[in-house]
Amino acid sequence: MNNSDRRDRMYRILLDAEALLHPTGEVHARPLDQRVDEVIARGWDETGGGDDRSVGTSDGSATARHNPASDQPASDRPAFSADTFGVGAGSGPSGDSAAGAPSSTPDLSGLSDEERRARLDALHERVRTCQACPLAMGRTNAVPGEGVLDPLVMIVGEGPGYHEDQQGQPFVGKAGQYLDKWLEAIGLTRNHNTFIANIVKCRPPNNRDPKPEESDACAPYLREQIALVRPRLILTVGRISARILTGSTQGITRIHGTFYRHEGIPLVPTFHPSGVLRNPSYRRPVWEDLKKVRNWLIDNAGHVPPEGGADGPGE
Numbered sequence: 001m002n003n004s005d006r007r008d009r010m011y012r013i014l015l016d017a018e019a020l021l022h023p024t025g026e027v028h029a030r031p032l033d034q035r036v037d038e039v040i041a042r043g044w045d046e047t048g049g050g051d052d053r054s055v056g057t058s059d060g061s062a063t064a065r066h067n068p069a070s071d072q073p074a075s076d077r078p079a080f081s082a083d084t085f086g087v088g089a090g091s092g093p094s095g096d097s098a099a100g101a102p103s104s105t106p107d108l109s110g111l112s113d114e115e116r117r118a119r120l121d122a123l124h125e126r127v128r129t130c131q132a133c134p135l136a137m138g139r140t141n142a143v144p145g146e147g148v149l150d151p152l153v154m155i156v157g158e159g160p161g162y163h164e165d166q167q168g169q170p171f172v173g174k175a176g177q178y179l180d181k182w183l184e185a186i187g188l189t190r191n192h193n194t195f196i197a198n199i200v201k202c203r204p205p206n207n208r209d210p211k212p213e214e215s216d217a218c219a220p221y222l223r224e225q226i227a228l229v230r231p232r233l234i235l236t237v238g239r240i241s242a243r244i245l246t247g248s249t250q251g252i253t254r255i256h257g258t259f260y261r262h263e264g265i266p267l268v269p270t271f272h273p274s275g276v277l278r279n280p281s282y283r284r285p286v287w288e289d290l291k292k293v294r295n296w297l298i299d300n301a302g303h304v305p306p307e308g309g310a311d312g313p314g315e
C-alpha cells in the first residue's frame, strides 16, 4: 500500500469513527485532514490487513470499522449523520467559501491517468455488487456513472430512474436525452468532455428521494469518483444533489445558477431535466445557468464551443 492509499484508508476509518462518536453531527475542533496526518505520523501499523480491524482515533478514544461502502451489512454500518461530503458550515457561494473547511476527499493526486482509470473501473465494479444500503435489494442494475477523466463538467444527479436501472447507465431515458441537448447547447458531449454520476447508484423505489442513510452510505463512492475524475466544474441537477453537495438548506429555485465550491471545485446547481420537462417555465432559468457554466469554461478551462451557438436547450 503506497502513501496515498494509506492516507485514503486512514481518512475513511476516521470518517467512520467520527460518525460513531458524533452521531448528531458535532464538528471536531480540528480538520479531519490534520488528524489523519497525525495518526499517520504516529506510525499507524497497516501490516495486519483486513477491513474490520479496530484502530484508535487521533484522540485515542474510540475504535471504528473501516470500509463505509463495502459489502458490510447495512445494519452494521455507522450512520453518516455528520457532514458526509465535508460541506455545510465551511462551504458556500464563491467568496465566502470553503477555505479552511475540512476536506473529505481522499488524496489521490499522485496517481497517473492509468492508475486513475484502473481505480475508477475497480470502484465501479464494487458499486455493481454493493450491498451497503437497502437500495441494493430493489435494483436491476447499479449505475456507477460514466464519462471521461478530466472532464470539463461532471454532472451529478440524485439517482437512477427506471431506464437507468434497466440499462445500468446514467441519464438514458427521456430526461437523459434532454440533458444531452443541454450539453450540446454549451458545446459539450457526454462522450468527450463530461462525466455523469449520481448521489446514489441504485434506483430508489418509485423514484422517491434517496433517504439520508442511503445517500450517506453511497457518499464514499461519489467522493472518490470526484477525486479520481478531477472535473473542472460540477453541475448538480435537481434539488437533492444541490443540497448534499453545497450544504445549502435553500431550495433549488433560490440557489440555481449560483457558483459554489465543493472540495475546491466550482459547482453550479441547476434544475433536473425531468423537472424541466414537467415544468417548461424552468427552461429559461436553466438556459441562464448553462450560459454561466459555458462562460466560466471559456474563461477558465479553454473551452471553445462550436461556432453557431444556440439560444437555449430546447425541449
Ligand code: SF4
Pocket: 069, 127, 130, 131, 132, 133, 134, 135, 136, 142, 200, 201, 202, 214, 217, 218
Ligand atoms: S445505493 Fe450506493 S450504497 Fe446503496 S447499495 Fe447501491 S451502491 Fe451501495
